Amino acid sequence: MQISIVWIRNDLRFHDNTALVQAINDAQENDRLVFAFYLDPKQFKIGSNSHDYFFSSLNSFYKNCLEKGINIYFLYGDILNCFDELLNNFKNIKKIYFNVDEYGYGEMRDKKVTNFLKERDIEVLSYHDHYLHSAKDIRKNDNSHYKIFTPYYNKWREGFKEEELEVDYDKLMKIIFNDFKDNDALGKDKFYELIDNIKRDFSLFTGEEKARKVLKDFLNLKLSKYDNNRDYPSIDGTSRLSCFLSTGQISIREVYNNIIKMPPSNGKEVFLKELAWRDFYNMIYHFYPNQHNEEIIEKYRNISWSYDEENFKKWKEGHTGFPIVDAAMRQLKEEGWMHNRLRMIVASFLVKDLLIDWRMGEKYFSEMLIDYDSASNIGGWQWASSVGLDAAPYFRVFNPTTQSQKFDPEGQFIKKYVKELISIPNTYIHEPYRYIKQLNNQYGIEIERLYPKPIVDHKMQRLRAIEMFNI
Numbered sequence: 348m349q350i351s352i353v354w355i356r357n358d359l360r361f362h363d364n365t366a367l368v369q370a371i372n373d374a375q376e377n378d379r380l381v382f383a384f385y386l387d388p389k390q391f392k393i394g395s396n397s398h399d400y401f402f403s404s405l406n407s408f409y410k411n412c413l414e415k416g417i418n419i420y421f422l423y424g425d426i427l428n429c430f431d432e433l434l435n436n437f438k439n440i441k442k443i444y445f446n447v448d449e450y451g452y453g454e455m456r457d458k459k460v461t462n463f464l465k466e467r468d469i470e471v472l473s474y475h476d477h478y479l480h481s482a483k484d485i486r487k488n489d490n491s492h493y494k495i496f497t498p499y500y501n502k503w504r505e506g507f508k509e510e511e512l513e514v515d516y517d518k519l520m521k522i523i524f525n526d527f528k529d530n531d532a533l534g535k536d537k538f539y540e541l542i543d544n545i546k547r548d549f550s551l552f553t554g555e556e557k558a559r560k561v562l563k564d565f566l567n568l569k570l571s572k573y574d575n576n577r578d579y580p581s582i583d584g585t586s587r588l589s590c591f592l593s594t595g596q597i598s599i600r601e602v603y604n605n606i607i608k609m610p611p612s613n614g615k616e617v618f619l620k621e622l623a624w625r626d627f628y629n630m631i632y633h634f635y636p637n638q639h640n641e642e643i644i645e646k647y648r649n650i651s652w653s654y655d656e657e658n659f660k661k662w663k664e665g666h667t668g669f670p671i672v673d674a675a676m677r678q679l680k681e682e683g684w685m686h687n688r689l690r691m692i693v694a695s696f697l698v699k700d701l702l703i704d705w706r707m708g709e710k711y712f713s714e715m716l717i718d719y720d721s722a723s724n725i726g727g728w729q730w731a732s733s734v735g736l737d738a739a740p741y742f743r744v745f746n747p748t749t750q751s752q753k754f755d756p757e758g759q760f761i762k763k764y765v766k767e768l769i770s771i772p773n774t775y776i777h778e779p780y781r782y783i784k785q786l787n788n789q790y791g792i793e794i795e796r797l798y799p800k801p802i803v804d805h806k807m808q809r810l811r812a813i814e815m816f817n818i
């Protein structure tokens with residue numbers, strides 16, 4: 348009997364899980380398959396939304412496995428010790444299957460483990476699975492990578508997209524190997540401990556079935572109007588698939604294939620472009636591995652950012668005195684998700700109004716977002732900060748008030764999250780300070796008790812930001 352391991356990671360699903368399907372298809376009659384999950388202490392962000400969502404999703408996948416009669420072998424601790432333990436516990440492991448990470452810490456970890464396993468004569472079979480096109484797929488004619496999105500997108504549209512892979516469940520159930528004691532696997536206790544300590548339970552928004560339902564609702568109810576509605580945070584007009592995609596609870600090919608089958612519409616075209624941005628940022632992070640810490644545009648590496656903790660706190664808590672920024676930041680804290688338009692507004696505000704280092708914002712998002720994905724998050728932050736490839740030009744400074752007037756004209760979104768503004772007349776909702784000042788003059792009500800006055804003067808900060816970039 349030979350054992351193959353399927354190393355599960357941010358691909359928490361059965362359907363169209365490339366590594367899993369390949370492992371099942373490759374197996375001979377006497378081969379056996381073990382599911383393994385490595386709990387990486389370096390990646391825990393205990394108490395954060397991103398951590399709680401990931402572990403709620405892992406728990407959901409684990410329960411799905413148990414229902415099917417599949418156990419998971421959890422590993423916890425130093426990665427090479429863990430794989431050593433795995434090889435010792437199952438003497439006849441011949442192959443390890445997994446879906447690769449193409450950037451950042453995950454890519455380094457995969458390389459380290461691959462070398463370790465190869466030295467021990469274990470065959471390592473790794474696959475591209477997480478994106479429609481892997482980082483090296485879409486190239487210019489001279490074979491270099493793209494730096495600008497539009498030509499990348501044109502090539503991306505033409506590129507061949509893989510078909511979805513079906514799981515042969517009958518075969519899987521014949522070859523699955525569960526004959527290990529849970530207490531042999533040191534990680535099981537740690538897994539239960541992590542699940543017990545989840546602060547915010549996101550389980551209702553996890554799982555393969557839920558992801559499929561969210562996709563179906565999007566196709567039926569939102570896709571055809573996506574182009575018009577996607578910019579208005581008070582409208583539920585976007586897919587809400589990001590958390591399922593970042594944890595792999597739905598395959599990107601399943602999303603793409605369903606979209607492609609829909610009748611032509613502007614909504615469909617715009618949506619495909621968003622999927623391409625996801626691939627684009629994966630590609631960029633792959634080719635600029637220091638991007639998490641370093642501006643891609645070299646001349647901006649010497650900007651003297653502010654590290655003002657007080658203003659940073661006001662931004663995080665949603666107390667800046669700019670209602671659209673405050674509503675968005677409160678939504679992020681309460682729900683772990685923020686609308687794309689608002690991500691752009693609050694990121695621009697942090698960097699170009701408060702002049703604070705984008706890395707501080709990126710780190711905060713990495714903890715607060717349930718859809719946290721390092722490539723898209725760093726890409727989004729470098730875009731808003733004008734320091735990345737094909738980013739917003741440095742002189743484009745979002746005006747939080749006009750953005751608010753344009754994308755939340757009635758203030759519906761603002762009033763949902765900034766409750767203290769609920770009875771402010773609509774004409775003042777984007778600049779409540781003006782109204783409160785009137786109240787103050789008329790009745791002597793203290794301004795800051797109702798809602799803070801703007802913590803900065805946007806016009807002045809805009810000029811300072813432009814000056815700061817002028818190096």
Ligand SMILES: Cc1cc2nc3c(=O)[nH]c(=O)nc-3n(C[C@H](O)[C@H](O)[C@H](O)COP(=O)(O)OP(=O)(O)OC[C@H]3O[C@@H](n4cnc5c(N)ncnc54)[C@H](O)[C@@H]3O)c2cc1C
Pocket residue numbers: 577585586587588589590592593621622624625628685686687688690691694712716718719720721723724725727728731
């Ligand atoms: C500062 C900043 C940080 C961001 N951080 C993340 C992050 O950590 N994780 C993340 O998934 N997205 C991130 N985004 C991109 C985008 O905001 C979210 O993907 C989107 O809001 C998720 O909601 P949705 O699924 O309803 O999106 P939809 O509008 O329905 O889009 C469909 C899918 O396309 C992809 N997508 C859409 N817009 C983008 C984009 N600009 N860049 C990359 N992929 C995109 C996502 O996978 C999304 O689920 C960030 C954007 C900014 C400006």
